[in-house]
Amino acid sequence: MYRPNWIELDGVVNMRDLGGMVTTDGDTVRPRRLLRSDNLQDLTPESVEVLVSRLGLRDVVDLRTHVEVAKEGDGPLRAVAGVRHHHHTLYREDSAESGIPAAERALPWETDERRHAATGAATVASEVSPEPPSEPEQRRSPGQSHDEFWSEHYLSYLASRPDSVVAALHAIASSDGAVVVHCAAGKDRTGTVVGLALKAVGVPDDLVIADYAASAERVAAIMDRLRVKPAYAANLRDKTVAQQSPTTDTMRLLLTTLDERYGGALGWLDTQGWTPSDTERLRRKLLDD
Template sequence: MTRWIELDGVVNMRDLGGLPTLHGGRTREGRLVRSDNLQDLTPQDVARLVDEVGVTDIIDLRTDVERDLTGPGPLTETSLAHHHLSFIDEGRHPGAAPSDADTGRDALVLSHGDPDRGTPGFWTRHYLGYLHQRPDSVSGALGIIAGSRGGAVVHCAAGKDRTGTVTAMALSVAGVPDEEIIADYAASGERIRQIIDRLIDVEPYKWGLQGRSLDEQTPRPETMEMILRTLEDEHGGATGWLRQQGWDEDRLDLLRARLLG
């Protein structure tokens, strides 16, 4: 894969340009970038994202707890537009206790009582929970991508679950075939060791990672297959889901145009 963006401060960043569409075109480079946590970016990393990649908007999908514990990050010192849209209904997400620690654990899915923990079905239920419980944040993130002046970086902590849900929906609206969306989702598995190594000793993520296996956190193609199939069967795809959130055709076309140019 040549879409990886190699920086010192991240391990799971890639440009979603260059993907084929069902209509014979390709997604534009520098329009949508997905990433893990941006807290460790170096000054050189920041300069590359701004000056070379052309990033103008940062879409942060982490919870308030995550942001408070890890700090603001170096990009907040730039003129980039920052948007915070938590995907987790803090204190009310299934299995989450009302304490800060438990809210942080839930961000990376610690659920000792679930016998299916780590399976594609488990992750599918978790991702669909974003759509059911925080449709405002999911729709809002996609709206920011559609309206960004330049490149938009979508990130959470690991850059695979919350970020993967948003980018999959954006690519689906743009007409990228399911198999390409699934392959991009699964690509984070190539760097799962580095992803977990970045987070395993960091509050609040260590609560959900220490003592757990890499296999439980590795993204599986079957998970995204189930997400896309559920969206199609229950909502008429990502476009149908967005229509149910109040999007009209002009707004859908704006998202497509942003990604396709």
């Protein structure tokens, strides 16, 4: 039975260690290798000390957009020598190059909301809140369930920015210490990348699904954090905990779709130039003593 290894630190509410998961071959994901988290902007000096000195943090994989980073500013880990930062946005049109400063631009999912309202489209593969957006019925295709909608949404990350997804996995594999993957809430973008990493080293579906769904325990606290943040406050004003909570069926459908379309996560990675030596490097990182 899966039990989340929560890391309780001041400044985050959805951080956990993926150590302890057992692969189909009987190997075990080692502690202090791969962490996942919500936004790291509010970490206290004491929390930073725990991450760096006690947990051995060496790399941060930031999946937020350029707009989020600009509006939220540099987090405290940016000032820590020896901690490398890898920024890999999962939105195709999100760029640091624009005539409008990033801090003044709308978030990508807000732009998608406006486009949806203007065109009357039936469904939009976009985030309408940090992680995940709310789920108004008109955003789904007729007959499409919540879980079908969101599994397709996560696949859109792979379609829109496969370069960022693969780069994030390379950053995990190349880290010489603990690496934390995060976005805003630490659920959807983070869940997709972490899920691929776990599947690539042989973690069974049931554990990947259980870890993904564990974030539901922290959704109320996540929303409390983000509602007072400049980048997210207005967009979260009318969202509910129920709308924001992940379910097991969403990740199950995502993994099933990867199996059906590509023969699994490694099959998709193979289409992006990922090699068996990359897989072995990731396995050494996460599984070796």
